[in-house]
Amino acid sequence: MDLPHHWRLLALLACANVLCQDYPEEVPPPPPDYADPYAAYPLRCAPECSCPPSHPYAMYCNDRKLTSVPAVPRHIRHLYAQANAIEGLTAAPFANASALTDVNLGHNRLRSPLVDRKALAGLTSLLHLHLDHNELEEVPPSLPKSLQRLFLGSNKISKLSADDLHGLADVAVLDLCNNRLTDVKGKALVVMKGLMQVSLCGNKLRSMPSELPGSLLQLSVDHNAISSIPDGYFRKTPNLMSLRASYNKLTDVPYELFNLSSLLELNLGHNQLSSTFYVPRALQHLYLNDNEFHDVNISLMCPSVNRDNPNLLTYIRIDNNRLKRALDNYVYACFPRINTIFYGEQKAEKREEAEKVEKRSQWSSSEETSPLAGQRRVNVCSVKTPAEESPCSHGGEGFKYRF
Structure with a gap:
């Protein structure tokens, strides 16, 4: 049926209104939030290293004969660059690496004069730092205040001051074993308010550290040359749970030195002790071997x-x-x-x-004996x-x- 002319005109206008109405423009999705740990990061990696899809936040640069740290992509949280030939550090490779929480630079050739003062200062999320087994002569300056674990063992560090560790109040674990320390004076350790475990084994200490933080739970000073521990030395560390002081030169200790309510392990082996001391009620393991x-x-x-x-x-x-x-x-x-x-x-x-x-060897010098003779x-x-x-x-x- 033919519609009147005016009806046909109205129908055309209605269609034109539908087809030509103003729709909002399509908005592209926002870029991924790199602060979000669950964001879908692009798989970028330094060409010298490996970033396996199974560990998208880790970059493996270990054991590759590197002489410098490669540029770290923005999304990387864990950097493994141990067992290389790296001698120095600058801030350049870490310019975009503010997400890093773990850095392992152990077993390299790092030397203090070649480590820039601000090399690691920008890593504001860094929690664990491994600088062990290098050639450092001092604690690197301007370390991030976010650090919780600091490993400096097996270097050439010969002195330690409060300035070296200033601002590291959140460090809970400090390893300085196998260095060249002869003493730890002043408030070098006290400034670390959250310190729970400190290892000073294998140094050249002749005395105990001057002061210890009250938060300390475990202290290791074995393999040194400590000859005495002052009476009342542990009064400021009431929560101490483990003390390892074997392989020293202790000849005597005050009777109530270890009267600590939380002490569970006490290792005084390989000293020159001959006098008995008070054993605290909570102690579970006591090592007195190789004494007098x-x-x-x-x-x-x-x-x-x-x-x-x-x-x-x-x-x-x-x-x-x-x-x-x-x-x-x-x-x-x-x-x-x-x-x-x-x-x-x-x-x-x-x-x-x-x-x-x-005597047996004298009696049987002319006789054929078993290889186990005398044993x-x-x-x-x-x-x-x-x-x-x-x-x-x-x-x-x-x-x-x-x-």
Whole structure:
């Protein structure tokens, strides 16, 4: 049916209105937010390194004979550049690397004169920094305040001051083992308010650090030349849980030096100690091996017995001393949870055995002997308790421990 002319005109106008109405322009999606850990980052990587899709935030540059740090893309959070030949650091490779949280530059050839003062200052998100096994002579300056773990072991650092560690209040773990420190004076460590674990092993320390932060939980000063520890030294570290001071030159310690309510592990092996000291109630592992003890006075170690709040000691290692007899049976009343007393071999036994071997060699100098002549199988619990009990299993099954 033909429509009147005016109706046809109205229909055309209606169609024109639909087809020509103004639609909003299509807006492209925003670029990915690189601060968002779940954003879909483009897979960019330094050509010298590897960035596997399975670890999109990591860049692996380790063991590639690099002499400098490659430019780090913006999205990278973990940089592994250890085991190279890198001698210096500048800020240039890290210009866009503000997202970095972990940097490993260990086992390189870093030297302090070639490390720019601001090389790492811009890494405001950095939490863990490995600079161990290099040739650094001092702590790198202007380290990020965000750091929580700092590894500087096996370098050539010979001095440590509060200025070196200023601003690192959040560092919880500090490793300075195997350097050339002769002392740690002043407030070098106290400025690190959050420090919980410090390792100073393998240096040339002649005395303990002047001051320790109250937050400290674990202290390692083994393999040094420390000859004494002042009375009351640990009063400002009431939360200390582990002290390792083996391989030093300690000859005596104050009786109540280790009277700490949180101390669980105490290692004083390989010193020259001969006097008994107070053992705190919470202590579980005690190492006195390779000292000069002729006797161990249990009554001094444990002056009282409290059945409701017993001592928690479970393990004593006392081999390679000068003991002539086993510990008194009172040790089991005083330390009811003890399950291992490691006597091993004593120095007196070694001397007597050496004399026997020498006599045997004189008697049989003209005879053909076995390759094992003059040797004997050593029982790790060679000193028996008076009750003929095995001192390595009293009170229950002994736990396995690696030495």
